[in-house]
Amino acid sequence: MEKIEIVSKNSGDTKKIGALLAPLLSPGDLLILRGPLGGGKTTFTQGLGEALEAERPIVSPTFTLAREVKIKFRGGVPGLLIHVDAWRLKARGGDIFEEFEALGLEDDFEGSNALVVAEWGDGIAEPLSDSILYVDFKRDLEKENWRSISLTPSGFKGLGDLEKTAEAAFGDFID
Numbered sequence: 001m002e003k004i005e006i007v008s009k010n011s012g013d014t015k016k017i018g019a020l021l022a023p024l025l026s027p028g029d030l031l032i033l034r035g036p037l038g039g040g041k042t043t044f045t046q047g048l049g050e051a052l053e054a055e056r057p058i059v060s061p062t063f064t065l066a067r068e069v070k071i072k073f074r075g076g077v078p079g080l081l082i083h084v085d086a087w088r089l090k091a092r093g094g095d096i097f098e099e100f101e102a103l104g105l106e107d108d109f110e111g112s113n114a115l116v117v118a119e120w121g122d123g124i125a126e127p128l129s130d131s132i133l134y135v136d137f138k139r140d141l142e143k144e145n146w147r148s149i150s151l152t153p154s155g156f157k158g159l160g161d162l163e164k165t166a167e168a169a170f171g172d173f174i175d
């Protein structure tokens, strides 16, 4: 099994799926969220943020490139979620490290227990981490609230035996 496919039937499901991923994450991990406009990337990140006890609600970083929020990893380990929307950066062929530096995020990224969640991050955020989980969102134009959400690890250790983890963590959402 190389990827886990999960089905969401409404935005509440998508939040729950984000929340269920939270205990599997560690400092230094990078989530790269791919998929169309309105796919559910921010909704998913909101559920994830709640489960990580984010100090304030996650909002779309669309006009800022990145927002930071304090979180707690499993076991109460304090950390930081850096929520990136790489859409514009990607469009102009920018460099993620340079951008972090320009925004003053570099020290936080290196010094804190940071988790990066990058919407539209594929092809641009990968240099940030060796522990990457791709989260792919698909829509079906005939089913308004239906989304397929699949998880594909790339050097990501948090999922262990994918098949077992998938059953245990996301069982209710797997067909």
Ligand SMILES: Nc1ncnc2c1ncn2[C@@H]1O[C@H](COP(=O)(O)OP(=O)(O)OP(=O)(O)O)[C@@H](O)[C@H]1O
Residues within 6 Å of the ligand: 008, 009, 010, 011, 012, 013, 014, 035, 036, 037, 038, 039, 040, 041, 042, 043, 044, 060, 119, 144, 145, 146, 147
């Ligand atoms: N199953 C679902 N999961 C998530 N969102 C859903 C679902 N069904 C309907 N929606 C709606 O789709 C929209 C998803 O928006 P969201 O901002 O999360 O997408 P996004 O992928 O972050 O988009 P963008 O690329 O513009 O940042 C919301 O309006 C939400 O209510």
Ligand SMILES: [Mg+2]
Residues within 6 Å of the ligand: 041, 042, 043, 060, 119
């Ligand atoms: Mg979004």
